[in-house]
Amino acid sequence: MRERIKLVSVLLMGIIFLVACGSKAELSEYVDVHFDGYDTIGTAYYTVDEERLIADVFNVTDEDYWELDDETYQEIENMMSAFSIDLQEATDLTNGDEVVVRLKVDQDKTDKIKTQDEVAFEVSGLVEPEQLSDEEIEKNVVVNFNGFSGKGTIQIDTTFDGDLYDLYFETDQDGEIKNGDTVTVKLTEDSRDSLAQLGYALSGDGSVDFEASGLQVLAETASEIKNIKDIERMISEGINRKYQDSDWGYYTYEITEGKTYYRQFERDDSDESYWGESNNGSLIRLYTVEEYDSDGDLDDSQTVIFGFSNIILDGDGKANVAQIDEYNDSYDSTYSLESVEKLMEGYGYELVE
Secondary structure (H helix, E strand, C coil): HHHHEEEEEEHHHHHHHHHHHHHHHEHHEEEEEHHHHHHHCCCEEECCCCHHHHHHHHHHCCHHHHHHHHHHHHHHHHHCEEEEEEECCCCCCCCCEEEEEEEEECCCCCCCCEECCCEEEEEECCCEEEEEEEHHHHEEEEEEEEECCCCEEEEECCCCCHHCCCCEEEECCCCCEECCEEEEEEEEEHHHHHHHHHHHHEEECCCEEEECCCCCCEEHHHHHHHCCHHHHHHHHHHHHCCCCCCCCCCCCEEEEEEEEEEECCCCCCCCCHHHHHCCEEEEEEEEEEEEEEECCCEEEEEEEEEEEECCEECCCCCCCCCCCCCEEEECCCCCCCCHHHHHHHHHHCCCCC
């Protein structure tokens, strides 16, 4: 009787061993997902317990691994290269979210493992981040508007300290701002990305609005300059002063007044840099200037441009004539008056009637 029981036991163990040898390991049981970072902006990554997988499938330990025969070693290599794992939705995670791991096994490479198509894991263990509100951003962002209304630029400074001292902000409206505009200032993409590492999350949009003000005003058209007659008088006085007859009669000038032009903003690709740093708000007049020698013979003829730039208006639409900039230029006799007029129009000047 005792021998029969022993025989049955041996047979059962053999059957169990054969079944075990014929079964495949379930890959998903060796895959784990880990969560790191802060709630709402957490990240996930997966690991595969390769050591346990090899040990369970081939009944070997680390110590045995380097003593395996070539055939077993190749089987292990085939198995480890036969599966692929894809972790879905690995960023911007919140505790309680569900992430899915997709698994696939190439059965042509190995018959040692099998797997489910997908395994779900619940997000947990993420640390609660500090909240950065739009109100806090508004309190710590200081803006200044510079330049001319319509072409204004913005200077952005911050008063954050500690971990947030290195945050940067920007606007898409820089260079085109006018007084009264609502200018949206927002965190740069790099600064948004850095918040996760700093332990912060946005509770709002990460942007604040400011109303543009303090930009210098240039007339859109010459008719908006309330004291334009004063400036035109200064142009006439300036050209006559520049081309005065010689005291001893060595040369005299004949000045013929031409058309008057105005331009609010200089072109971005302007070739007129020799007229000064800025030719915004420019009122100019063309003149034909002929120079005669002491015998009364024509010595030279040129087209002269004379006027003022940076004609900035106050709240009443008047320019402070003491602060406008004088400039002039000239074209020699190879240019006709008509060609210079076309040049001015090409440079964006409009005729003042």
